[in-house]
Amino acid sequence: MRKAEIKLTIELDDANIPENITWESTEGENKEALPTKAMFLALWDHHYKNALRIDLWTKDMPLDEMKRFFYETLHTMGDSFLRAAGSDPLAEAVIGDLRDYCAHFAEKMEVVQAQK
Structure with missing residues (x-):
């Protein structure tokens, strides 16, 4: 079985507001972390039958x-x-x-x- 990984790194200020968001993937051609200003991540919880979400954006978005x-x-x-x-x-x-x-x-x- 093959595995792939996506890594998100969030830098927060003292008030826990995202300052910087970067992401990287083992499957991408670019091997360095890439910056982004916003992200939506949704996962399905099959046990509770609902969506688990993380919505983040930097304060300068x-x-x-x-x-x-x-x-x-x-x-x-x-x-x-x-x-x-x-x-x-x-x-x-x-x-x-x-x-x-x-x-x-x-x-x-x-x-x-x-x-x-």
Whole structure:
């Protein structure tokens, strides 16, 4: 069996607010820790049937980038669900609704220009 590892390093200030976040992976081409300004980590607890989450961002994460990060995350969650659901027609219909919401979110948050 092959193993891969993802390592996250969080540097906190005296108030436990992230100053720096870096990540590295045994599978990546780049062997050094890479900086990031924000992260969402979600894990499924099959015993309690709920999501365990860690959402962190550095205090210097710009709001416009956070809006874009949320938009991109919502979009990719839809992609992941479609891959997981296979050819379930209900999943495809619901993801269409999610895509519509993503477009609405992007317009309201001014992540992308409204189409006329």
